[in-house]
Amino acid sequence: MIKVEGLSKRYARTVAVDQISFEVSKGEIVGFLGPNGAGKTTTMRILTCFLPPTAGAASVAGFDVLTQPLEVKKRIGYLPETPPLYPEMEVREYLYFVGRLKGIPKSDIATRVDEVSERCAVTDVRTKLISKLSKGYRQRVGLAQAIIHNPDVLILDEPTAGLDPKQILETRQLIKSLSGAHTIILSTHILPEVEQTCEKVIIISKGKVVATDSVHNLTNRLRGSEAVGLEVEPPQGSAGSAEIQQRLEQVPGVSRVLLRDSRDGRYTFEVESLQGRTVRGDLARSVVEAGWNLNELRPVALSLEEIFLQLTSSDETQSPVGAK
Amino acid sequence: MKNIWIICRKELKSYFASPIAYGLMAFFAAISGYFFYVITAVFVQRGIQSQMMGQSFPMDVNEWVVRGFLSNVSVIGLFLIPMITMRLFAEEKRTGTIELLVTSPVKDIEVIAGKWLAALILYAGILLISALNLAILFLYGKPDWKPILVGYLGLLLLGGALLAIGTFISTTTKNQIIAGTATFAVCLLLWVFDWVSYETTTWAKVMSYLSVVAHFEPFSKGVLDSKDIIFYLSMIFLGLFLTARSLESLRWRS
Numbered sequence: 001m002i003k004v005e006g007l008s009k010r011y012a013r014t015v016a017v018d019q020i021s022f023e024v025s026k027g028e029i030v031g032f033l034g035p036n037g038a039g040k041t042t043t044m045r046i047l048t049c050f051l052p053p054t055a056g057a058a059s060v061a062g063f064d065v066l067t068q069p070l071e072v073k074k075r076i077g078y079l080p081e082t083p084p085l086y087p088e089m090e091v092r093e094y095l096y097f098v099g100r101l102k103g104i105p106k107s108d109i110a111t112r113v114d115e116v117s118e119r120c121a122v123t124d125v126r127t128k129l130i131s132k133l134s135k136g137y138r139q140r141v142g143l144a145q146a147i148i149h150n151p152d153v154l155i156l157d158e159p160t161a162g163l164d165p166k167q168i169l170e171t172r173q174l175i176k177s178l179s180g181a182h183t184i185i186l187s188t189h190i191l192p193e194v195e196q197t198c199e200k201v202i203i204i205s206k207g208k209v210v211a212t213d214s215v216h217n218l219t220n221r222l223r224g225s226e227a228v229g230l231e232v233e234p235p236q237g238s239a240g241s242a243e244i245q246q247r248l249e250q251v252p253g254v255s256r257v258l259l260r261d262s263r264d265g266r267y268t269f270e271v272e273s274l275q276g277r278t279v280r281g282d283l284a285r286s287v288v289e290a291g292w293n294l295n296e297l298r299p300v301a302l303s304l305e306e307i308f309l310q311l312t313s314s315d316e317t318q319s320p321v322g323a324k
Numbered sequence: 325m326k327n328i329w330i331i332c333r334k335e336l337k338s339y340f341a342s343p344i345a346y347g348l349m350a351f352f353a354a355i356s357g358y359f360f361y362v363i364t365a366v367f368v369q370r371g372i373q374s375q376m377m378g379q380s381f382p383m384d385v386n387e388w389v390v391r392g393f394l395s396n397v398s399v400i401g402l403f404l405i406p407m408i409t410m411r412l413f414a415e416e417k418r419t420g421t422i423e424l425l426v427t428s429p430v431k432d433i434e435v436i437a438g439k440w441l442a443a444l445i446l447y448a449g450i451l452l453i454s455a456l457n458l459a460i461l462f463l464y465g466k467p468d469w470k471p472i473l474v475g476y477l478g479l480l481l482l483g484g485a486l487l488a489i490g491t492f493i494s495t496t497t498k499n500q501i502i503a504g505t506a507t508f509a510v511c512l513l514l515w516v517f518d519w520v521s522y523e524t525t526t527w528a529k530v531m532s533y534l535s536v537v538a539h540f541e542p543f544s545k546g547v548l549d550s551k552d553i554i555f556y557l558s559m560i561f562l563g564l565f566l567t568a569r570s571l572e573s574l575r576w577r578s
Binding site: 045048049050051052070073074076078080081082084085086087088089093097098100101102103145 | 327330331334337338341342419420421422423424425426427428429430431575576
């Protein structure tokens with residue numbers, strides 16, 4: 001549905017988006033994750049034909065954003081970071097205007113406005129002035145505006161920014177309910193949001209894509225299992241690393257043992273456990289019962305936030321898991 | 325075409341949703357009404373005077389009242405234009421709604437034309453108030469209606485040209501006040517260019533040719549000259565063309 005190839009966007013001095021490529025297939029909800037200034041908004045603006053790319057190509061539903069912008073625009077519903085609302089208009093009047101602008105015929109517009117008002121739960125404020133609405137309602141009117149012409153693709157730029165927790169929950173549910181019929185790209189810098197609403201995630205940092213994966217894989221890879229780091233010191237070299245490793249592997253619940261470091265007869269291991277198992281106590285007991293010194297025992301499980309920081313921080317960290 | 329009308333209707337609604345339109349109308353009604361009163365009073369006085377002195381040269385209402393009145397209206401118009409155009413794009417840029425317009429399946433030129441047309445309609449509506457004054461002339465005299473019509477056509481063309489320039493200036497900033505002030509400055513400049521018309525150097529000729537008010541002079545007399553019409557039409561075209569370029573550059577630079 002959406003195809004982005006080698007897309008770059010340069011401003012006078014800065015490179016906002018650098019050679020990014022990704023694909024989104026029909027009906028997917030994709031989270032666009034990255035810190036502020038990573039290039040999320042720029043990428044979205046290119047997809048919506050608001051900005052032209054400096055290099056590379058992007059297409060929506062087979063139409064190129066540069067050569068066939070009108071066709072692309074017809075198929076896209078876009079909610080910018082600040083909903084594009086006219087404060088002096090009534091909600092109904094506004095949706096009517098946007099609907100007509102997006103090419104809904106006069107005969108269908110009234111029913112369509114009612115439908116999206118219902119869908120986005122703004123029916124009760126439809127005769128109110130937009131300037132009198134709360135932030136949550138404004139966001140929903142913005143969403144209603146984006147889906148009014150029933151577009152194939154929905155592009156939502158930080159749809160939950162600035163909302164209170166209850167509104168965030170409602171907005172997320174609303175977005176989820178829209179999936180299936182629409183292909184959705186939403187940007188955010190909040191990790192749990194991606195986890196809860198998206199199927200696929202594209203992590204972007206400094207204009208580059210640093211990871212693309214399904215949310216399921218990513219969370220599994222990152223925090224599905226608990227990892228424990230331990231430093232073992234067998235007295236006077238009474239045991240080698242292989243021996244220790246073997247003993248640790250026998251502890252119930254342990255799935256993998258990795259030797260990280262060995263120095264002066266001290267061995268550092270990283271132990272991963274099966275999902276939902278806590279093995280720290282058993283590990284400690286096992287080491288002590290063998291007569292070895294247990295110098296250190298600490299959890300190394302990285303939270304999603306840490307992974308995210310690692311992936312997106314400036315120094316190039318090698319692998320997301322276990323990098324210390 | 326349909327899109328132009330959709331945009332135009334929305335703009336008109338916005339004008340009338342705020343006090344702008346009403347304020348401008350009231351301001352214009354008061355000022356133009358005052359000028360009309362003064363001009364008519366002078367005319368009536370002169371009429372009585374010449375009658376008392378037994379002179380009987382014909383006094384033409386069109387010549388004495390309509391022409392002077394329309395000239396005044398054209399100058400008052402200069403003050404209205406910035407207030408009409410300043411918000412057109414500046415406001416959309418400030419609130420971010422420009423993103424909605426630009427990402428909707430409409431052409432830039434349709435957006436621009438719609439907005440300009442709305443401004444022109446509001447301007448025409450305001451002018452209509454001044455026509456009420458002239459209607460009084462028909463109650464008590466027999467003015468020729470054709471020169472009046474030509475005069476109003478001239479006012480519309482003059483307004484259209486300045487509105488197009490104002491629309492362009494509005495795309496260059498997010499700040500309505502700046503847009504309004506700059507437009508006012510340009511309007512004023514295009515007016516005062518006329519003041520050098522007595523000079524005969526080439527520069528002065530070029531400058532006075534650019535004066536929007538000088539080109540209105542024939543219209544106020546009821547003279548329809550193709551050269552003035554072409555001047556205004558090319559000003560309108562230039563203004564809207566610059567607007568389109570400016571809107572486009574907004575995306576390349578942003």
